[in-house]
Amino acid sequence: MSINNAMLAGVSSLIANSSAMAVVSDNIANVNTTAFKRNRTDFTRLVNPQSKSSTYNAGGVTAQTRQLVRSQGNLNSTSTVTDLAISGQGFFAVSPLQTPGAAVTNVAFTRVGSFAANDEGNLVNQAGYFLQGWRVDPTGNTTTSPSDLSLLETVNISSISGxxxxxxxxxxxxxxxxxxxxxxxxxxxxxxxxxxxxxxxxxxxxxxxxxxxxxxxxxxxxxxxxxxxxxxxxxxxxxxxxxxxxxxxxxxxxxxxxxxxxxxxxxxxxxxxxxxxxxxxxxxxxxxxxxxxxxxxxxxxxxxxxxxxxxxxxxxxxxxxxxxxxxxxxxxxxxxxxxxxxxxxGDVSGVEITKDGFISAIFNNGVTKKIFKLPVATFVNPDGLLADRGGVYRPTSDSGQFSLKDPGLGGAGVIASSSLESSSVDLAQEFSSMIIIQRAYSASSKIITTADDMLDEVIRMKR
Missing domain, CATH: 2.60.98.20 (Flagellar hook protein FlgE)
Structure with a gap:
């Protein structure tokens, strides 16, 4: 019956717009979250088979959420050298495990670069993920690989003696x-x-x-x-x-x-x-x-x-x-x-991090010594990554495999020290979307109430 289809189409619209409102709410809630990537709702028409009669079989609508991981927030300057951001595409390699001096295989990827040294000198962000890098040998060289995670180590900035x-x-x-x-x-x-x-x-x-x-x-x-x-x-x-x-x-x-x-x-x-x-x-x-x-x-x-x-x-x-x-x-x-x-x-007096990813120890005798190099991980389709807790992402079949690159090469962004990436959320855009979604939700509820009145008329015909 077309009236039932109309009511079901209204219900699907309520569900779709509820999902869209949840996306907008999440975006607004994370407007101050470091390196948060806004999500967007795409509406898709549902089509039911149509008969040759004059009646119309309404299909309704469905909502799909799309991650906009490619989008980049503004880089804001800070006073902390170990606050890091990536200008361009790519992610930091991080691990939830603290394994200084040992190879790491449990690696995730993030743009949340608010790293600070813990009591053992390992760089960790506020979500508890430890920064990973390639160690620089005494001759100043690094052994790198685009896919070998065993070459990565937890970055430690206090293990260098005078x-x-x-x-x-x-x-x-x-x-x-x-x-x-x-x-x-x-x-x-x-x-x-x-x-x-x-x-x-x-x-x-x-x-x-x-x-x-x-x-x-x-x-x-x-x-x-x-x-x-x-x-x-x-x-x-x-x-x-x-x-x-x-x-x-x-x-x-x-x-x-x-x-x-x-x-x-x-x-x-x-x-x-x-x-x-x-x-x-x-x-x-x-x-x-x-x-x-x-x-x-x-x-x-x-x-x-x-x-x-x-x-x-x-x-x-x-x-x-x-x-x-x-x-x-x-x-x-x-x-x-x-x-x-x-x-x-000379003793270590501080660290510096250059745009090409080198972390160097600065000694009070004027000597600067490279200790780690940070890779930038890129994906063919970063929008296909799986978001996880703590602002990290994990690879999926949609995203493709990661490739660890030198910063600034092969499409990878460069490292910005004393900077943090802000959220990519635009409040004006989100509030505009919220108004549109609210109007659409209200209109969808009218479909249901109107269809209900029509069904009530049909039922009263029996009386």
Whole structure:
């Protein structure tokens, strides 16, 4: 009977609009929920088979809820470095299990980036999910995979101890006076690098410049560059030696703490002639470990009393940067500056997180060390993900499998530190939808009451 169909169509409309109102209510309730993705109700007509008669078989309507996971809320700045957001597509990999230093397989995906360190230093958000990342090895490299979850670890920012960085390069800037008289030790032929040298103090150098480097324990070690004007134009006899000499052990013919000897040569225009200069003065100095055996001939190692690790450093006299360094002009001999890399021992003072996903520990000695890299998980159809408690999503057949990517590559968004993603809910839109749904619900109830009045008329015909 068409009246019954009309009533059933009204009932289906009441059910559909009730579901739509529930969706709107949930959206409004989560307007301040971090990274909440609004849902939308799509209405679909129900069609019943029609007969050839003039009566109409009403089908009604049904409501289907659609997740709008692709939509992105605004990024709001915060004062906490570990508050994270993704600008673009993708999700953080998280786990409800706290497993620092161990592979994780129970992984979910979220855009709720309000992470903070717990009492063990693990980054966890307010829903109790622990942030997962790829660990950076001591060489600064990471082992990554788009699908291998076993490579992920719970991100811990307090497991890094203090560190010192040994120097790899020191630089001297200065000038040697081109008209310096030839030393009597040179003109008289008494100078000998092995038996009558500058390192021992037996011969007074025309220039004696000191520089320092950081050793493997973060201590400062002093070395000297002593130079004598040669009888040959534009050449300077040079010794590089440790001060004190007891800090190194040398193999003959090196003596008195020497780590290199030779001749510095300059061009007629006063610049360092790297081709003619003794290679040992410009190449890297390889100091063997203190615990090692006696150094081979012409090499040096740290003295056993220092307990230091092997170290290689280069003295930049102008051969590396091509700028500054040592020159020879007819101006007074003087050292302008010395610089060195490396650092003394320092404790962790904070962390920083870059847009490419690297989490780095910042030490109070100025050193920054990468410890983790955050992947961004992408899906072919993120709207097909299954929403779970705590603002996380899990893959389904509709969403497709995840792919863990470097931030900013392959369609993955970049990481924004000190930021949180706001809800994608627009209150104006939701209130407008609420009015429309309420009107539709009221109209549907009129269908039922009107159909009921019509049925009542039919029943009264029997009386």
């Amino acid at each position: 560190t010192a960085t040994p120097s790899t390069t020191a630089k001297i800037n200065g000038n040697l006076k081109s008209t310096t008289p030839v030393s009597t030790a040179v003109s008289g032929g008494t100078y000998n690098a092995a038996t009558n040298n500058m390192a021992s103090g037996a011969v007074t150098p025309d220039a004696n410049w000191s520089f320092q480097i950081y050793d493997s324990l973060g201590g400062l070690r002093t070395f000297n560059v002593a130079m004598l004007k040669s009888a040959t134009a534009n050449q300077w006899i040079t010794e590089i030696y440790a001060s004190p000499a007891s800090s190194v052990t040398t193999g003959a013919p090196l003596v008195n703490g020497q780590i290199a000897t030779g001749t510095l040569v300059f061009t007629p225009s006063g610049r360092l002639d790297t081709a003619a200069t003794t290679p040992a003065l410009l190449a890297g100095f390889n100091l063997g470990a203190a615990a090692g055996g006696a150094p081979p001939a012409g090499t040096a190692k740290w003295a056993a009393s220092t307990g230091l690790a092997a170290q290689t450093f280069t003295l930049d006299l102008g051969q590396i940067s091509g700028e500054g360094g040592v020159s020879q002009f007819d101006s007074p001999t003087a050292i302008t500056s010395t610089t060195t890399d490396g650092s003394l021992f």
